[in-house]
Amino acid sequence: MIDVLIVVPPRSLLLDVAGPAEAFRLANQQLERQGEAARFRLRFAGPRAEATTSVGLPLAQLEPLPKTLPRPTWLLLVGQSSDTLRTPDAASRATIDWLQRDMRPLLAQRDTPHRLLTVCAGTLMAARAGLLDGRRCTTHHDYLAMLRTLAPAAEVVDNRVFVVDGTVASSAGVTAGIDLALHLIADACGDAVAAAVAKTMVVYLRRTPQDPELSPLLAHRHHLHPALHRAQDAVCERPEAEWTLESLADAAHVTSRHLLRLFAEHATVSPMVYVEKIRLERARQALQRGASVTRAAEAAGFTSDLQLRRAWGRHFSGTPRAARLSS
Structure with missing residues (x-):
């Protein structure tokens, strides 16, 4: 179980809070439907027990900001209204002090089980607390210059939906928090x-091709x-099955001819090439875990090994063996 601790200072952007939270809740729901245990425990904390959001809606019964993190925790910082960002109020300054005093040592530990997530201008709060030194990060395009000023030791990346650098993951404008949550749920x-x-x-499942950690299974x-989603879900769940055009059509509950049209129109790839790409990603993951070719x-x-090598050559550079040795 992973604690998702969403920090809510006054005038937080409501969508920054609700978007990722809803994604994690739905992930739990989907896991339970599959007979698996939920993975995420949502928690909401703040410098005060109540905070009025950017749209005027108050959020109440927030937890106090914790002194420690007893379980693996994803600490999620959200954006605030623009005037608060430029001149933090007393509650925001208290949150920044807490991040620097209590959270920074936990996040800096070697092999820490915790992660820092930021949505939109939540990255600025992380920067003020000194949590981004030596990290690649991003934020809303309106605040990139401010982020560079606040975090001169960080590498600020322009024009990205989100950036993942080790245990730190940052995202751009408000809806990008959902994209980041989907990426982390997939992982x-x-x-x-x-x-x-x-x-x-x-x-839509947003992708950033520059980010090598984003799984091709979301393409x-x-x-x-x-x-079409039914067919793709079936392949993702059982890539090792003996998929044919006919069995894929059965999974989608359409005819084979109609499935061909759906893949061409909506996925821009043929059904069997899609299957091959999913299998390649599964093979790559197995190689990274130390499996033999x-x-x-x-x-x-x-x-066979030969079939894997031939498929690998059609989509990747190098060889499966080289990928295993570099993992």
């Missing part, structure tokens, strides 16, 4: 769960077609 719970959450929230899913090929649904 912790699997890509099929993240895809199900995105479909439930009726949002080709920038659509809302339920039949033979075991990785079997786990991903390839019939």
